[in-house]
Amino acid sequence: MRKVLNLNAVWKFSKQDVIEAKEPAYSDLDWETVTLPHTWNAIDGANGNEYDRRACWYRKALTLSEADRNNRVYIEFQGANSVADIYLNGRYIGQHRGGYSTFRFDLTEHFQFGGPNVLAVKVDNSAIEDVYPLRADFTFFGGIYRDVNLIVVNPVHIDLMDQGSPGVYIIQEEVTGDSARLKVRTRITNAYAEESKVRLWIELLDQTGKIAGISGAEVNLAAGDTAAVDLALTIKNPLLWEAAPDAHLYKARVTLQRYNDTVDEAVIPFGVRYFHVDPDRGLYLNGRAVRLHGVARHQDRKDRGWAITACEHDEDMALIQEIGANSIRLAHYQHDQYFYDLCDRAGMVVWAEIPFITRMSESDLSGENAKSQMTELIRQNYNHPSVLFWGIQNEIQIGSKNVEQVRKVVRELHELTRQEDPTRLTTMANMFIVDDKDEYNYITDVIGYNKYYGWYNGKAEEFGPWIDRFHEINPDTSLCISEYGAEGIIEYHTDQPVVKDYTEEYHALYHEQVWKIFEQRPFLWATYVWNMFDFGANVRDEGGVKGRNNKGLVTYDRKVKKDAFYMYKAHWSTTPFVHIAGKRHLERAGNSIDLKVYTNCKSVSLFVNGVKTVTLSGSDRVLVFKSVALGEGYTQIEVVAEDETGSFTDQTVFKKVAAVNPCYSAPAEDKGEMVANWFTLPEHDDNEPWVEVEIPEGVYSSGDTLQDLMADEAAKSVVIRVLGDLTQIPMYGMMENFKVDALAAMDNDSLLFNKRAINKLNQELIKIKKQAGKVR
Numbered sequence: 117m118r119k120v121l122n123l124n125a126v127w128k129f130s131k132q133d134v135i136e137a138k139e140p141a142y143s144d145l146d147w148e149t150v151t152l153p154h155t156w157n158a159i160d161g162a163n164g165n166e167y168d169r170r171a172c173w174y175r176k177a178l179t180l181s182e183a184d185r186n187n188r189v190y191i192e193f194q195g196a197n198s199v200a201d202i203y204l205n206g207r208y209i210g211q212h213r214g215g216y217s218t219f220r221f222d223l224t225e226h227f228q229f230g231g232p233n234v235l236a237v238k239v240d241n242s243a244i245e246d247v248y249p250l251r252a253d254f255t256f257f258g259g260i261y262r263d264v265n266l267i268v269v270n271p272v273h274i275d276l277m278d279q280g281s282p283g284v285y286i287i288q289e290e291v292t293g294d295s296a297r298l299k300v301r302t303r304i305t306n307a308y309a310e311e312s313k314v315r316l317w318i319e320l321l322d323q324t325g326k327i328a329g330i331s332g333a334e335v336n337l338a339a340g341d342t343a344a345v346d347l348a349l350t351i352k353n354p355l356l357w358e359a360a361p362d363a364h365l366y367k368a369r370v371t372l373q374r375y376n377d378t379v380d381e382a383v384i385p386f387g388v389r390y391f392h393v394d395p396d397r398g399l400y401l402n403g404r405a406v407r408l409h410g411v412a413r414h415q416d417r418k419d420r421g422w423a424i425t426a427c428e429h430d431e432d433m434a435l436i437q438e439i440g441a442n443s444i445r446l447a448h449y450q451h452d453q454y455f456y457d458l459c460d461r462a463g464m465v466v467w468a469e470i471p472f473i474t475r476m477s478e479s480d481l482s483g484e485n486a487k488s489q490m491t492e493l494i495r496q497n498y499n500h501p502s503v504l505f506w507g508i509q510n511e512i513q514i515g516s517k518n519v520e521q522v523r524k525v526v527r528e529l530h531e532l533t534r535q536e537d538p539t540r541l542t543t544m545a546n547m548f549i550v551d552d553k554d555e556y557n558y559i560t561d562v563i564g565y566n567k568y569y570g571w572y573n574g575k576a577e578e579f580g581p582w583i584d585r586f587h588e589i590n591p592d593t594s595l596c597i598s599e600y601g602a603e604g605i606i607e608y609h610t611d612q613p614v615v616k617d618y619t620e621e622y623h624a625l626y627h628e629q630v631w632k633i634f635e636q637r638p639f640l641w642a643t644y645v646w647n648m649f650d651f652g653a654n655v656r657d658e659g660g661v662k663g664r665n666n667k668g669l670v671t672y673d674r675k676v677k678k679d680a681f682y683m684y685k686a687h688w689s690t691t692p693f694v695h696i697a698g699k700r701h702l703e704r705a706g707n708s709i710d711l712k713v714y715t716n717c718k719s720v721s722l723f724v725n726g727v728k729t730v731t732l733s734g735s736d737r738v739l740v741f742k743s744v745a746l747g748e749g750y751t752q753i754e755v756v757a758e759d760e761t762g763s764f765t766d767q768t769v770f771k772k773v774a775a776v777n778p779c780y781s782a783p784a785e786d787k788g789e790m791v792a793n794w795f796t797l798p799e800h801d802d803n804e805p806w807v808e809v810e811i812p813e814g815v816y817s818s819g820d821t822l823q824d825l826m827a828d829e830a831a832k833s834v835v836i837r838v839l840g841d842l843t844q845i846p847m848y849g850m851m852e853n854f855k856v857d858a859l860a861a862m863d864n865d866s867l868l869f870n871k872r873a874i875n876k877l878n879q880e881l882i883k884i885k886k887q888a889g890k891v892r
Contacts, residue, residue: 440688469507564598
């Protein structure tokens, strides 16, 4: 029978890239002793632009008794970022390229049973040109940051070498409320040197343990052969998996017998459901319309990076459930299998995706690594009922070089995904500059857009007109908002919130305005807040905070729920509560304040210094008590909400002060335009005459990428003179592959990429001829 031995304890670790570390005799006595999950750049990866990316080594001693000599031995890594090379007793076992999926290697031929073995693992977190992601707005933490297991199995076993999958696929051929017709595909391996006759036995069990279906077959396997065996089963009157707490799950118990002895067994949780998305009405799950109230999640945690355990996963899920969300976009890569299991049990609809993001490799224009990661994602998560959508790209290289090759890879990823799993829908997240009629709106089954009206460009109110226009132009395209959000830093506060002031008040007001727009448009198949949690983003330096994206509804350490968290809870959750917004804005300059309250109760009464003053209806979820008087010193505020289940309270105090506390404001240079805290803008003469520029062939212009412009000394000099030294921007690495015209479209409110600056840039650049073969 199968044995799974966890190997997380007692590893030796070194930041030195020493190839001799693969040899058993190499001394690692002076190496650090660590426990998995582990990462070496958890702190510096979220504190600024530069962080430690390199190749590091891990070593561990392994022992199995002589009793296991006739078995097969596999090593399983559930996540190591980003390229891992495996050695056993000095022998090279293999390499895995990709930091987010499970991968396994067969150690049997080089394993010393009854004796010591040395496992050495080189994990390279350097920038590698053909392993995704290449660039993105989040930190790429390094290390063996998920569990490692040793799996010991009989030579006849359920296949462990199928792209890290469980080797069992429960294919939902037709599901209705009356029956679920399934096909269970089991991949069986015979590692014996002789033919083996195997009995495959499958039992489907409901949540009570009652048998819901049963089937079996005799299988003859040639020596060294692997075969996929399909068995048909039907569940009558199935209990369907729903987007609701305690969603119903079945189990498939898959058993292999040889000579009447059980040699291997796997238990696979699964759920049955049917769904489709309508362009006018959104998602239908099991025949009922379901509004997907979604949040996006990154997996990292303050001071831990990606090296998190089940405890942290559980806490994240509890917070997502508390807010009342019923869908999660697991961005921008494959997450831990444990978290997909949590989503199954919690009834969370999942958008799962690969890190094909921002920029495509210039050394691999066929996208092989993206396709490999897509295959792993699908096969490893095939049995999770929570996964309804496979995401094939996020903001990939719009308006940059290699455009046609990128589009070809996106089309091929869609085709690959449909081939691997025709039972689910493909999707992707387009950058907001994609044209409403672009081909990217029609490649996948459904589409998402990352839009940031009210933060990076425009006003929050512009969401409505854009959504309606897109829906009118593309009536057969099912649209969701895959990202939207604003920065909200809990130390910053104001009574008069404005865009890009980084205050918690603007963060909450933004979400109030945007959610009201989304709520009125049921044809949106989902909306995903960016992000549920603050997360590490080494490329950022905003609002006085380096290395972090602060758009989360909860802080990076998960200790503080921002006011916007409670705004969504008021709209999404059925658990009654009341929350006073602005409690961290303790000191108030003025004689009165407007007090904002979030609630899902029927009414809320306000008490000031113990005296009841007014009661408001809670039907709007967002209540404002106007002109609440503040006395000298401290004023005690309490609100009491009422509904049919009882009463609920929240309270705080405010201190009246003579002047606004400057600590409540972001540093002056960090407010306003997004680029203002990155570098000093060149001075422009706004009265300089406008010159219409015609761009001939063979010269530089704003139609070239920043990378190509900066590679030519004359063009570089013009760019620096007109736009400033862009290489000093922390996010330059994400920008350099975009054409300047595309960057201008992304940031149309910017002082940097305004029309006059682009016009001036082109006036100068067209004087510079391109050298043959220099620009791709």
